[in-house]
Amino acid sequence: MAENTMNPIKKQPNPSSDHCLEPSLTLALSGDSCGGSSFSIASAKREREVASEESEKGGENTSEEDEDGVNGKKKLRLTKAQSGLLEEAFKLHTTLNPKQKQELARDLKLRPRQVEVWFQNRRARTKLKQTEVDCEYLKRCCKALTEENQRLRQEVQELKAQKVSSPVYMHVPAATVAVCPSCEQLGDTKSTTTKNSFTKKPYFFNPFTSSSAAC
DNA sequence: CAAGTCAAAGCGTACT
């Protein structure tokens, strides 16, 4: 019963395969801090169970007064209940005033400092996750814009080719006529009377709605 | 307080 004390999110077993789809919080270490754990799984599990039993019973997770006497160097995991309550509190407000901190700490049987640190970490990791999401979005934007750029260049090439082969005015569908962004008009420079018929609205390209929606 | 970092804890998997 003590196994899932910490994971609200199901982890991906094979992180290498799905990097682009789901932004994950990867705070991997530089060194090999824990790699070849020298402790056996059995003892690790025992520790885990003891720890969670203690805290379920209401034993504090005050890291300093660890019963192992390891001077608080042993890391304590919060119980499901504690994390749940912290999450609830975080949903209500992502920062705490001193009074709220005290109350939460009391309710959770933690030290105020632990609550404070938990909120700091939670804010940081929420932000990191959001950054990853934004990054993915921008990547998709960039890709779509690159494709659109490519397409438009191709179109320009084709129009140029057409102009060379038949330099007379062509009857090109209006939607595909490229309007010069600087002068905002088409070819007919002699005509002064029809100039206003080409007044152009600003061109905005949204890669996720449709392609070129000019005018 | 945010950002960066460390390191313990936990999980999945390949290997014996």
Add this chain to the structure above:
DNA sequence: AGTACGCTTTGACTTG
């Protein structure tokens, strides 16, 4: 089944 290992999560600390 037991173990080693790689990787992620997360509590705690340091720095600016």
